[in-house]
Amino acid sequence: EIVLTQSPDFQSVTPKEKVTITCRASQSIGSSLHWYQQKPDQSPKLLIKFASQSVSGVPSRFSGSGYGTDFTLTINSLEAEDAAAYYCHQSSSLPQTFGGGTKVEIK
Amino acid sequence: EVQLVQSGAEVKKPGESLKISCKGSGYSFTNYWIGWVRQMPGKGLEWMGIVYPGGSHTKYSPSFQGQVTISADKSISTAYLQWSSLKASDTAIYYCARLIAVAGGPDYFDYWGQGTLVTVSS
Numbered sequence: 001e002i003v004l005t006q007s008p009d010f011q012s013v014t015p016k017e018k019v020t021i022t023c024r025a026s027q028s029i030g031s032s033l034h035w036y037q038q039k040p041d042q043s044p045k046l047l048i049k050f051a052s053q054s055v056s057g058v059p060s061r062f063s064g065s066g067y068g069t070d071f072t073l074t075i076n077s078l079e080a081e082d083a084a085a086y087y088c089h090q091s092s093s094l095p096q097t098f099g100g101g102t103k104v105e106i107k
Numbered sequence: 108e109v110q111l112v113q114s115g116a117e118v119k120k121p122g123e124s125l126k127i128s129c130k131g132s133g134y135s136f137t138n139y140w141i142g143w144v145r146q147m148p149g150k151g152l153e154w155m156g157i158v159y160p161g162g163s164h165t166k167y168s169p170s171f172q173g174q175v176t177i178s179a180d181k182s183i184s185t186a187y188l189q190w191s192s193l194k195a196s197d198t199a200i201y202y203c204a205r206l207i208a209v210a211g212g213p214d215y216f217d218y219w220g221q222g223t224l225v226t227v228s229s
Binding site for chain 1: 142
């Protein structure tokens with residue numbers, strides 16, 4: 001089973017700051033890495049697919065990069081509405097797995 | 108419009124059985140994998156397993172294999188997650204979600220249900 005390790009676990013950020021969340025896979029997964037946002041009391045929402053591909057309807061301040069074992073989710077110019085937990089998810093092999101999550105708080 | 112509508116919250120006692128549901132609409136239910144994801148109170152997302160309604164193929168995470176049963180009834184566009192004997196540690200929100208397959212196998216979740224809260228307490 002592929003283990004995804006996210007860092008940091010928690011980040012407190014000022015609006016308009018840049019946020020970087022990393023996700024490291026225990027073995028190479030190519031670009032089969034996806035990112036989700038989960039706001040409090042809501043279902044998760046797809047943000048980025050296949051490491052760097054944008055998703056329709058998601059603001060352009062969200063971007064992803066990486067390949068193999070190291071991946072990054074970047075939020076440029078954080079807005080108050082971005083307060084949420086963020087999760088990475090791999091689909092390279094079954095069972096699929098999620099990272100432990102990163103909670104982003106707005107200062 | 109694609110929708111996944113889950114059954115309502117449940118309160119059960121340890122040892123009881125339970126089956127929760129996820130009804131898909133707005134798309135061809137038999138052509139997409141459906142997955143189940145657990146979220147324990149205050150914790151992260153856990154991938155439990157998936158079902159392909161078109162052929163009733165299932166895949167489980169080793170952590171959940173033998174603990175739950177995932178199934179689907181394509182005639183009513185509904186996927187299920189069931190337990191034969193609940194434990195207090197099964198208390199969680201359970202989400203169903205549709206999986207997009209790009210290169211053959213299931214890839215990312217694009218639509219999610221609203222979640223079903225299962226509370227197991229004596």
